[in-house]
Amino acid sequence: MNATGPIKAMAETEKNYLTAGHTLGSWLFTTDHKRIGILYLLSILLFFAVAALAAAVMRIELLSPHGHLVLNETYNKLFTLHGVLMVWFFLIPSIPAVLGNFVIPMMLGARDVAFPKLNLLSWYLFMVGGVLVLYSILVGGVDTGWTFYTPFSSTYSNTHVITMATGIFIAGFGSILTGLNFIITIQKMRCPGMTWFRMPLFLWSLYATSLILVLATPVLAITLALMALERIWGIGIFDPKLGGDPILFQHLFWFYSHPAVYIMILPGMGVVSELIACFARKAIFGYEWVALASVAIAVLGFLVWGHHMFVSSQSIYAGMVFSLLSYIVAIPSAIKVFNWTATLYKGSISFETPMLYALGFIGLFTIGGLTGLFLAALAVDVHVTDTYFVVAHFHYIMVGGMVMGFMGGLHYWWPKISGRMYPEKLGQLAAFITFIGFNLTFFPQFIMGYLGMPRRYHNYAPEFQIYHVLSTAGASILGVGYLLPVIYLLWSLRRGKKAPANPWNATGLEWQTPSPPPVRNFETTPVVITEPYDYSTELDEKNAEVENA
Amino acid sequence: MAGQVDLLYLGLTLISVFYLALIFVPMTFCLFKYRRGRPADRTPIRLKTWKVEIIWTIIPAFMMLGLFGWAADLYYQMERPPASALEATVVGKQWMWKIQHAEGNREINELHVPAGRTIKLTMTSEDVIHSFYLPAFRLKQDVVPGRYVTEWFRPTKAGSYHIFCAEFCGADHSMMGGNIIVMAPADYQTWLNTGRPSDNLVASGERLFRELGCSGCHAGGTIIRAPRLEGVYGKPVPLQGGQIVMADDQYIRDSILLPASQIAAGYANVMPSYQGRISEEQLFQVIAYIKDLGDKQSPEEGK
Secondary structure (H helix, E strand, O other), X not given: OOEEOOOOOOOOOOOXXXXXXXXXXXXXXXXXHHHXXXXXXXXXXXXXXXXXXXXXXXXXXXXXXXXXXXXXXXXXXXXXXXXXXXXXXXXXXXXHHHHHHHXXXXXXXXXXXXXXXXXXXXXXXXXXXXXXXXXXXXXXXXXXXXXXXXXXXXHHOOOOHHHHHHHHHHHHHHHHHHHHHHHHHHHHOOOOOOOHHHOOHHHHHHHHHHHHHXXXXXXXXXXXXXXXXXXXXXXXXXXXXXXXXXXXXXXXXXXHHHHHHHHOOHHHHHHHHHHHHHHHOOOOOOHHHHHHHHHHHHHHHHHOHHHHOOOOOOOHHHHHHHHHHHHHHHHHHHHHHHHHHHHHXXXXXXXXXXXXXXXXXXXXXXXXXXXXXXXXXXXXXXXXXXXXHHXXXXXXHHHHXXXXXXXXXHHHHXXXXXOEOOOHHHHXXXXXXXXXXXXXXXXXXXXXXXXXXXXXOOEOOHHHHHHHHHHHHHHHHHHHHHHHHHHHHHHHHHHOOXXXXXXXXXXXXXXXXXXXXXXXXXXXXXXXXXXXXXXXXXXXHHHXXXXXX | OHHHHHHHHHHHHHHHHHHHHHHHHXXXXXXXXXXXXXXXXXXXXXXXXXXXXXXXXXXXXXXXXXHHHHHHHHHHHHHOOOOOOEEEEEEEEOOEEEEEEOOOOEEEOEEEXXXXXXXXXXXXXXXXXXXXXXXXXXXXXXXXXXXXXXXEEOOOOOEEEEEEEOOOOOOOHHHOEEEEEEEOHHHHHHHHHOOOOOOOHHHHHHHHHHHOOXXXXXXXXXXXXXXXXXXXXXXXXXXXXXXXXXXXXXXXHHHHHOOOOOOEOOOOOOOOOOOOOOOHHHHHHHHHHHHHHHOOOOHHHHO
């Protein structure tokens, strides 16, 4: 996106957002969206590390059908911890709160988000919630699974359910405020010339995500509060012994948690749109369709929660309606994949690390999406729900999709964030290792799921062992794929090549300011006069020929 | 049914492979042909985007409808138990399955059934939600406290098949399993006769009906006016307030545990609740008895 006006790179001597203050207070009380993004990055990496450790212990445990490494109660606490931390304290904030916070205002040509102080409050709420969850683990853990199904969670579990639920409840308010902030920022702070259909697709996807955050998260808060009422005071809401209905909890929980699934994939789709356009040097094919598909997914995502409950004893006719709607919600996702593929046609494609992650995203997300069609098929779902088939399916979407998108975005904007280039060859290697390790971990889980291996099993029938061994082997490769970037990105902070303002020669206003950006992002407000993704393949090819010559 | 589920699964797999090819063959082609620095014709194409978009929206949409219809139809058949079947009751509790046969035989974590007959299970839970999962029969049904749910299957081959609990239910969730033992009909009969209790389910129910005092009001010649239960099961019951409910297992269960919630029209709310005084297994026995009474003619009608 080209802009008119004097947006020259500022003098190197002027302070950028990283050098603007070196005290701890300058970070903890910052209202700069870029610094808040960094705060989120560090905190979600902490939560990711704890949750990944839990996964590692489980994978080692599952090497043998009669696990001897941990007790059954410990195993149950491990998968609860893994789910709760990964969903609420890594995936949901990953792209929106880290990359979104960092680039949304710059993409819009704005100086900050609409409510910078509220933005900082979001992070504090998130951290209070996260610390409470970590505390609940330290004092003994929780064994309900991240889904908190009643009446097990409200009456029968003897673990620290209330503490953990309170942590999630508080962090939820951080999500709501972040969503609100992003909606208003995108709505009101677009620079002159930045019309809705000139916005980068990343902004469209985060706009759709924010709508879900604002509308769905309160329902989670209500659900957890009702569960707590029953647990603390024995008020009968969900436990039939107290006159309640346990299925009601599932309806409420999935009314939040299914839309939340889209919180965990839409931002990844947004990142991939940026990456594909930049590294294929082409405008996204069918831009409007991809943009509106995000909104369609956000809206339809609210209408399919019952597909988590096909065997719950809900009415079979309700099951049919939810199945049909689930097939319909797959269509906008398919549209996106087709458009990304079409974008590559007649492009000038290069394979830097972010592009490898983007291509990996398309591959893994497509498999995740297609296996979603299996689960939406009522008769098949009866067999495979609550088995490893489901586990594999949602890991393909959330890890294969969202985490690949996050890694791609992190590498793409790393020069902007840190002012340094990461080592390209190592980056490509890590992307490759992640892709191989991921498939080896989760593909065998589809097979054992169809063969009947239930999820959340500490002991299992011996015929499933071979698949568990393959999965654990894959997980150890995947671990290397994640560890490598941590090492070389840290290394690049001091030793990496200094990044120019626009290392990828990308459109997008965030590249029209120095790396790392100054505190106020832009010296003068940019004005947008062209369409988004104004790349020219022919020009790039000429440049490539000159370089090769 | 298992074969039909597998067929649908195969269909889904083929469609998925088709889609994967549809996306990744052109993608690989583009990644190779248009990689940077490779000479290729890159003159921008002139083409109406919306036409392409409509095509790749409509075609998958029809495919989705087809898949939905196929799966929904099969699901509908799976959810409707056939009229005549061997019946057994299942009570799930942390962490075991307790089973009663209509003949009165009881088992824990094992279910013996004859090959070639349809088996219908009526299930409930004493505590948390469990899920009765029979992977060999591609069947799963959550077993919910306070509700009766059903599952049916028709085994064809003798052998032993897994029962798993598929809904997380606490510490020993992964140990809450067992086996379905499918036997040749003659072997099944032998098994049934060995260790068969003197009372079948209906007879146990009848005994409980007296012992718990139900017969004091619901049987002939009593002072307190309560509805007679002959000929009630499976028929519509008019309630106070004008609604009409079907007298099925769930209705009888609720009438025993929560009698005030649905009062038959013309009767007073005088029945005490039996919550906590009757176990889930006993409830199944009493219901079996009342169901048996359902085949008899109501004395009031007879007059």
